[in-house]
Amino acid sequence: NAGVTQTPKFQVLKTGQSMTLQCAQDMNHEYMSWYRQDPGMGLRLIHYSVGAGITDQGEVPNGYNVSRSTTEDFPLRLLSAAPSQTSVYFCATYSRGLRDEQYFGPGTRLTVT
Amino acid sequence: QKEVEQDPGPLSVPEGAIVSLNCTYSNSAFQYFMWYRQYSRKGPELLMYTYSSGNKEDGRFTAQVDKSSKYISLFIRDSQPSDSATYLCAILGNQFYFGTGTSLTVIP
Numbered sequence: 001n002a003g004v005t006q007t008p009k010f011q012v013l014k015t016g017q018s019m020t021l022q023c024a025q026d027m028n029h030e031y032m033s034w035y036r037q038d039p040g041m042g043l044r045l046i047h048y049s050v051g052a053g054i055t056d057q058g059e060v061p062n063g064y065n066v067s068r069s070t071t072e073d074f075p076l077r078l079l080s081a082a083p084s085q086t087s088v089y090f091c092a093t094y095s096r097g098l099r100d101e102q103y104f105g106p107g108t109r110l111t112v113t
Numbered sequence: 114q115k116e117v118e119q120d121p122g123p124l125s126v127p128e129g130a131i132v133s134l135n136c137t138y139s140n141s142a143f144q145y146f147m148w149y150r151q152y153s154r155k156g157p158e159l160l161m162y163t164y165s166s167g168n169k170e171d172g173r174f175t176a177q178v179d180k181s182s183k184y185i186s187l188f189i190r191d192s193q194p195s196d197s198a199t200y201l202c203a204i205l206g207n208q209f210y211f212g213t214g215t216s217l218t219v220i221p
Contacts, residue, residue, distance in 0.1 A: 042213035104156030
């Protein structure tokens with residue numbers, strides 16, 4: 001049981017390049033989300049999904065796309081990277097139940113030059 | 114107004130001290146309150162979870178919710194160097210709302 005996995009762990013992009021951050025979970029959780037974490041800003045929600053085929057925008061969606069074709073995978077696409085997207089990105093799944101707990105992946109550190 | 118506000122610190126205490134971490138929130142309808150711990154270069158992990166008002170204790174950790182003043186607290190007794198981390202409060206409304214985190218260092 002790997003929980004939530006994210007790849008890559010580190011990435012350096014040049015301005016204008018595109019890439020996909022991968023997120024996978026093996027807990028069969030319906031709810032998945034992407035956050036970015038910046039110093040002094042805390043965790044900010046980018047996009048989330050309440051199930052396969054359903055996605056919605058969070059607080060800071062501009063410059064990012066998501067899709068959810070399966071329960072397990074929730075990739076985040078950067079369409080044209082900008083230095084303002086330099087951040088640490090976390091994927092999380094959510095289990096509604098006794099604890100309403102979010103499980104976070106280990107994060108992807110992205111630098112855009 | 115942000116849904117949840119947290120003093121960013123940083124906080125530095127000697128080993129064995131009692132630590133108090135605090136957040137305020139804006140919406141009195143919120144009922145699910147959480148504290149996450151995040152070690153350097155790791156993802157956050159759930160530490161404590163409370164529903165509605167009152168206290169919840171788990172070992173050296175106590176989470177407290179005061180709904181009348183919209184104030185949530187995390188107390189750490191007998192703090193240890195291994196408690197050095199960033200602590201984030203979180204609230205579940207129509208989505209999860211996180212505080213900015215308080216960086217804690219426990220000095221041996």
